[in-house]
Amino acid sequence: MTSFAKRYGxxxxxxxxxxxxxxxxxxxxxxxxxxxxxxxxxxxxxRRLADDIASTAGVQTRAMRADLASRDDLDHIVADLADLDVGLLIYNAAFSVVGPFWNFDVDTHLKEILNDVVKRPQQ
Ligand SMILES: NC(=O)c1ccc[n+]([C@@H]2O[C@H](COP(=O)([O-])OP(=O)(O)OC[C@H]3O[C@@H](n4cnc5c(N)ncnc54)[C@H](OP(=O)(O)O)[C@@H]3O)[C@@H](O)[C@H]2O)c1
Known part of the structure; x- marks a missing residue:
């Protein structure tokens, strides 16, 4: 076992x-x-990624569906991970636009800040 795996496994x-x-x-x-x-x-x-990693790297993998902006999905994820010895979380999921601010409409900027948790009030 490498030191990285010892530390984060x-x-x-x-x-x-x-x-x-x-x-x-x-x-x-x-x-x-x-x-x-x-x-x-x-x-x-x-799933395709998890299968590919398992066959090429020879480690165990698991693929899970969740929308991380959904409270219910978070509860499912916590339950689905409960049997694993998790040493490292990489929280990479996000929505962000690239380019000048004025190139995107208000709804797109709100989505970047709030994701889908809070809906924009109707005017
Ligand atoms: N690429 C860059 O140059 C760069 C630079 C600075 C910072 N970043 C940041 O690094 C992160 C990843 O960038 P990236 O370019 O790899 O982005 P990406 O290609 O758009 O990938 C984002 C990943 O997050 C998942 N995701 C997004 N919203 C989700 C949600 N609500 N629930 C579950 N999964 C969700 C997407 O999968 P699904 O759509 O299948 O859910 C996708 O796998 C982002 O936080 C980005 O802001 C990127």
């Missing part, structure tokens, strides 16, 4: 790992010897 949880940086974090944790649980709304992508 035996499971890493990567929230927001169907693509992008989350996928890269998940793959790197596995490369360093951790078992990996990946969470995303598009669970088919997360």
């Amino acid at each position: 035996s499971w890493a949880v990567v929230a927001g790992a169907s693509e992008g940086l989350g996928e890269a974090f998940a793959r790197d944790c596995a490369r360093r010897g951790l078992n990996v649980a990946v969470i995303a709304r598009r669970v088919e992508l997360a």
Whole structure:
């Protein structure tokens, strides 16, 4: 067992790992010897990633569907992780736009700040 796995093992949880940086974090944790649980709304992508990591890195994996802006989904995730010895959480899920502020409408900026938890009041 490497020192990284000793320090952060035996499971890493990567929230927001169907693509992008989350996928890269998940793959790197596995490369360093951790078992990996990946969470995303598009669970088919997360499953495909989990299967690929398991076959290439030889670690255990788990894929879970959750919208991390949903209180109910959070409760399910906590229950689904209860049997794992989690030493590392990488909270990568987020919505953010890239570009000049004025290129995006107000609803897009509100989504970035509030996600879907709070709906904009109707005018
Ligand atoms: N890429 C950059 O250059 C950069 C620079 C600075 C900071 N960041 C930050 O780094 C993080 C990742 O960036 P990225 O470029 O890899 O973004 P990305 O490609 O959009 O990936 C975001 C991941 O988060 C998941 N996600 C988003 N909202 C979610 C929710 N409500 N519940 C569950 N999963 C959710 C997405 O999966 P699903 O859609 O399947 O749920 C996806 O797997 C973000 O926080 C971003 O703001 C990125």
